[in-house]
Amino acid sequence: MNYKLIALDVDGTLLHDNHELSEENKNSIKAAASRGAEFVLCTGRGPVNTIPLMEKMGLGGYVITHNGAVTVDIKTQEVIDQFPMDAEGLQPYVDYCREHGIHFDVNTAFGLYVDKADQMSTKVRGMYDEVFLEPLNLPHWSELSEPVVKFSAFGDLDTMNQLEKEWNTWNSPFYMVRSGDFFLDLMHKDASKGEALKRLAASRGIEREHVLAMGNYFNDITMLTFAGKGIAMDNSPIDVKAAADEVTLSNNENGVHHALEKFVIGVK
Missing domain, CATH: 3.40.50.1000 (HAD superfamily/HAD-like)
Structure with a gap:
């Protein structure tokens, strides 16, 4: 062929x-x-x-x-x-991650945003350094200049397995997929x-x-x-x-x- x-x-x-x-x-x-x-x-x-x-x-x-x-x-x-997402629809996931101490990032086409970029742990900072990325501080949804296209949660294998199990019980409007052992991603349903x-x-x-x-x-x-x-x-x-x-x-x-x-x- x-x-x-x-x-x-x-x-x-x-x-x-x-x-x-x-x-x-x-x-x-x-x-x-x-x-x-x-x-x-x-x-x-x-x-x-x-x-x-x-x-x-x-x-x-x-x-x-x-x-x-x-x-x-x-x-x-x-x-x-x-495939732009409904950014405000991500708020329950943001709240959950904050409540449970799970690192997350919010992605636009060319932007990467996290909570308190200057306070990331050495482990999390190293993850971004390995793939040559420099996160910015996450602003209010209305202040983002590009559409949000992906939300990613990051943690150890047990944490991600449990998170996937939990979020699978939610009536989510998003497509959820594991992109690695330590990553769980949300995107537009299509x-x-x-x-x-x-x-x-x-x-x-x-x-x-x-x-x-x-x-x-x-x-x-x-x-x-x-x-x-x-x-x-x-x-x-x-x-x-x-x-x-x-x-x-x-x-x-x-x-x-x-x-x-x-x-x-x-x-x-």
Whole structure:
């Protein structure tokens, strides 16, 4: 199959656990791009720390960010598609996190906001430093200049498991998804990586069967099942592997490189 659009998750898929891009992955992506494949990073990250990765690989085009809530043109940094949330509808979740001491952040397309940014713990500060983000103080909803597109809660595994169980009992107007063991995200009910990828492919005139996607976590399932070929990393939970058509090596073993060699570069 000639894959024209290749969607890659970032953390846990494209990057090693140390958040670095390997030469093997980078070179295979360049080789596939030289054969005409168009790449899109499809990630829970925002554009601010996703676009530099595309530029590092010498790629143009688009990035699908915030778990599908925002799609951005790399060259112009224009938001071409997004799913705005009802920000004030998030207040019960904000109140819950504050009451229970759970860290959270509020995301617009290009902005990241937290409570009392100058009082974050060393652990939380380190999380943002690892992915090159600088949070700002959360203002009143009416003072935000861009629409809110994602709300994320952050904590240890037990805390996030309990939080997910609790919030699943709420009659929520939002789409809730785990984007990692330590993250629980809320977005517009129609937002997902799969929906954003579907809309981008349609805008590019690319049929579903010519789309290949790779990911490793629950927030990747919608894009793995939309794509003509969905590939899970070996470091994926079993439910993610079950949703995929294929399983490649882990992110630390350059699974992206091996999958591209098998399904794109090595195909005559």
